[in-house]
Every structure is written in structure tokens, then in C-alpha cells.
Amino acid sequence: MSGITRRQAIGAASAVAGAAVVGVGAAQGSAVAAGHGAEPGSFDEVYLGRRIQGGPATGHGGHHAGHGGGYSVRIDGDELHIMRNADGTWISVINHYDPQATPRALARAAVDDLQGAALVPLAPATR
Structure with a gap:
């Protein structure tokens, strides 16, 4: 046995998945912000x-x-x-x-x- 508990393994996996989601969200947020940056002209x-x-x-x-x-x-x-x-x-x-x-x-x-x-x-x- 490696000494890692099931709770620790799930926690680590959750942290990795959370970081991935935050990374994707930040990229999408940048794209949306870029779209908001240019106000429409008359x-x-x-x-x-x-x-x-x-x-x-x-x-x-x-x-x-x-x-x-x-x-x-x-x-x-x-x-x-x-x-x-x-x-x-x-x-x-x-x-x-x-x-x-x-x-x-x-x-x-x-x-x-x-x-x-x-x-x-x-x-x-x-x-």
C-alpha cells in the first residue's frame, strides 16, 4: 500500500479537476471580456x-x-x-x-x- 487514503486521492483529483475548470473559465472569460471591450459604433x-x-x-x-x-x-x-x-x-x-x-x-x-x-x-x- 502506498500510504495514501481514499479521501486524499479524491481530494487531489478534485483539486486537479478544479484547476482545469478554472483555467478553462479564465480563457473563456478573457474571450468574453475581449468581446465587451469594443463598444458598438453608431x-x-x-x-x-x-x-x-x-x-x-x-x-x-x-x-x-x-x-x-x-x-x-x-x-x-x-x-x-x-x-x-x-x-x-x-x-x-x-x-x-x-x-x-x-x-x-x-x-x-x-x-x-x-x-x-x-x-x-x-x-x-x-x-
Whole structure:
């Protein structure tokens, strides 16, 4: 017998596995942090006949203002409710289950999904 107990062996194996997980987590965290480092720029263009605009939110708060990370997207002048995910991707009320890499890509995907329909604003929160 080597003199090592089962408890010590399990503890050592757990420590090695834990270190491996921490190493992988740190690498993934660095990748996510790198994605968060570059803030999206402003855009204003016509896409499939619809005017899409995006840029830093300016002074219009509201119930959902914090979800977009201080960024606002508009389609034909109407605000598209957006949210930034923890991994740096973006989603909206139009394509909630189809994350996009940038707000511009999100606006274009929303225009695609709307198929010519008007963007209807969300109802204000009632109290």
C-alpha cells in the first residue's frame, strides 16, 4: 500500500479537476471580456427600404432603458427594444431567440423578420 487514503486521492483529483475548470473559465472569460471591450459604433442606413439607426442612448430613460447597455436602435424612427446578453451578443423583442453579434446586425435581422410590417412600440409599464 502506498500510504495514501481514499479521501486524499479524491481530494487531489478534485483539486486537479478544479484547476482545469478554472483555467478553462479564465480563457473563456478573457474571450468574453475581449468581446465587451469594443463598444458598438453608431450607424444610420437604409436596409431593404427601412431606415435603421443605432447609437448611444440619449437621455430617454424608461422602464427598459438599462437592458440595452446604454445603446438605442430605431427602425423607421420607432425604438426597437434591445438587450445585451452576458456573452456580448444582442437580442430584441423581434428576434429574442436569435442573438446577433452587433446592434446593426440585430436591426437588420429585425427588418428581415418584420417582412414589411410596422414596428409596434411596447406598451408602457403600468403601475
